[in-house]
Amino acid sequence: MVGKKGGFEVQVKKEEVVAAALPIQEHWLPQSNLDLLLPPVDVGVFFCYKKPAAASGGGGDSSSSAFGLMVGVLKKALAQALVYYYAFSGEIVLNSGGEPELLCNDRGVDFTEAFADVRLEDINFYNPDESIEAKLVPKKKHGVLSVQATELLCGGAVVACSFDHRVADAYSANMFLVSWAEMAQSKPLSLLPSLRRSILSPRRPAGTYHPSIDEMYVPISALPPPKHRRPAAEHLISRIYYVESGQLNHLQSLASDSCAGKKRTKLEAFSAFLWKIVAGRETQPDGTCSMGIVVDGRTRLSTIDGYFGNVLSIPFGKKSAGELRGKDLSWVANAVHEFLEEAVSKEHFLDLIDWVEAHRPEPGLSRIYAAGGGPAFVVSSGQRFPVGKVDFGWGRPALGSYHFPWGGDAGYVMPMPSPAGNGDWLVYMHLLEGQLETVEAQAGHVFKPLTFEYLNH
Template identity: 30%
Template sequence: MTLTLLQEFSVKRRAPELIGPALAPKSHEVKQLSDIDDQQGLWFQVPLIFFYKNNPSPSMKGKDPVKVIKEALSRALVYYYPFAGRLREGSDGKLMVDCNGEGVLFTEADADFSLDQLGDDEIKPPCPYLDELLYDVPGSEGTLGCPLLLFQVTRLICGGFVLAFRVNHTMCDAFGFVQFLKAMEEMAWDNAKAPSLLPIWQRELLNARNPPQISCVHHEYDQIDPIKATLRTKNPNDLDHKSLFFGPKEILSLRNQLPPHLKNCTTFELLTACIWRCRTIALGLDPNEIVRVSFTFNIRGKRFNMQIPQGYYGNAFVFPAVCSRVDALCGSPLGYAVELVKEGKAKVSEEYIRSVADLMVTRGRPVPTTMGDLYFIVSDTTRTGFEEIDFGWGKPMFAGIAGCALFISFYVNYQKKNDCERGIVVPIRLPFSAMERFQEEIKKMTI
């Protein structure tokens, strides 16, 4: 199969194959997902892409990266065997994994271009060549009964390669997927008998209480009148997909606009406030409407008494939302939005997390607030460790999310190819009519 790229490059792929665990599980299990995992808002697949130079370690010289990664994948699946299964739906919409060992999809490919021929616009998200570098195998795009992981390894003429993935979000979050990739890394390097960090399922840790009790306010699940939601952004074909780069200069410019008591805010709080405000201005919404922004909040670690062990690779986050009237958000200085984001983060507690799980089972696993112009989600992946994954050819020159989902933007680490400036790239989708104004608003705030 040959497909032509935008710059007249081509990719030749072999037929996709199913890769199962190197050793079959001892028994056929059915494992339930947590009540955080199986919420409707996570029923989608996340694409990621890693670019590797031709920089093999002495032990990898002369080896084929396709073969190395395929074998590492199969051996890692011995421990992460649920990934080789299929999701099915039980009573009351509860998702569970049939650990049948059917396998994950794997495609081997060759391309007639080198990494030197790709500029920043081809490497940073949104990757314009994603369809060629991550083949969408027919029938694989769903949630129920579909492969949970899809891989493509594409060799380049320079000796480097591109590794692209697609993972079903109900199975894991970014930290959980990095844990799986690290297990693959260990298998690739030294044929380890087992990962140094063994995977732990224990999804019941994030299940609803018995009886469930919604004890907090969750604006992220507010139901908005579909007519009021002004869903101009619901059709991907009507949307422009671009990304913004925020380096040290841009971050400093934004921070200088804050009052003294907010200047020590985090980069995440600063960017989220800025992008939310500029997006709202660009969409030209009714000044009296209420807009929301949600952001993923990792609940691992010691801050919460959730007893989530190391090795847990399920979804361990909530995404609290904050609200504002359009006129207040657009007409106030940047500090107004920063204060709201900080307040949203501060309200996350163990009780809040438990309340989210209780809401899932009480309200039938609702999707987040009606998507559209009035609601926006951001997810920070800059601390997940994607850029540390080394299968024997060095660390990737870029690793991370390949683009934004329909209403979800991701914060991704990026180093410019030409001047090596480091910063954060944020892909975003907006109607074509709003994208130009959005970029202008960002530019005004970061000069």
């Protein structure tokens, strides 16, 4: 199969299924209440590697031989990792109540070997819809996880995955990626995953929760009917930028001004800055702009550091566009801090678990997905993205990034640490085309298109 898109071809060489290295007894694993808040969407992640030093002396045949050895290492380590991460080797099936449940049957992971006739330095990372989507990141067709290893014309490689968000959040995927790399280098696992769903069991009596949860989450039946997008309507597109550490420090300084001695985090400052820019494009006099920020509950529910699954909440703020435009950055950062405070406690996550229990079997969803009245987007912190640790034995990645064009009406933004380890951020942005044009026009000095030259400097 050959697919031509984005200026280069990708040819699939081999497809197989990789199962766990040891037998797994078939069993059912229920989704936790927090898993049930996730719609059926897949998340992509990819890592780009330069040509291994051991393969630098030969021609095409030696490069292919080196890639064959790399694939062998990847498949063997994947089979070993699936013994611990057996949830990734199963299937999602609807139970008799109509809820998704994980069948741990070691169905295995679809593993694709491919070749792309492009050099690493010629890939357009700035536009991942053209260069990454369904080319270097596989489209998951079966199971929970799919993997693709792609050899590049220069002898480099791209290792990419797509996984079902209902089974794992970014923290869980990060754990798996690090464990996979550790297995490849015959290292002991630095963190063993826990799949104890009872950790997230609802309290008793069920159905008692703080009313603030109703302001953040909504049952599916209460959502407005989906809008029919006009042919001329804007589409959500993806871009990857880098933001230099000096700019992040400057934004943090501006956001912390007039905060009564309280320093705002870089994520709060960054999010506030982006909120102002996106709101600046709203032309309706009474228009609003909503922004949510993903909060990981593991640091709040302190007993589940290695928990594998979803432990997320998405608090959000909704302000008038005029107010966001007219106020200084510190005021907007204070607004970000205020809505975040509602979701950074143990009680919030316990209430959220109980909210889901009270509405089951009807699924719920964060209200930010249907905020209405104006633009909306979600910022997810990827600062724990372990790009430097995903070394399978042939060196650290030159680039690692999530790729998540989730298909909803709200935008999505994921800032991650630069592989250079210099304090810069890489930022994956999935926003309306016009919003990205505004970002580049008003803040091009902050959001700079990701290039190979930046990665290679």
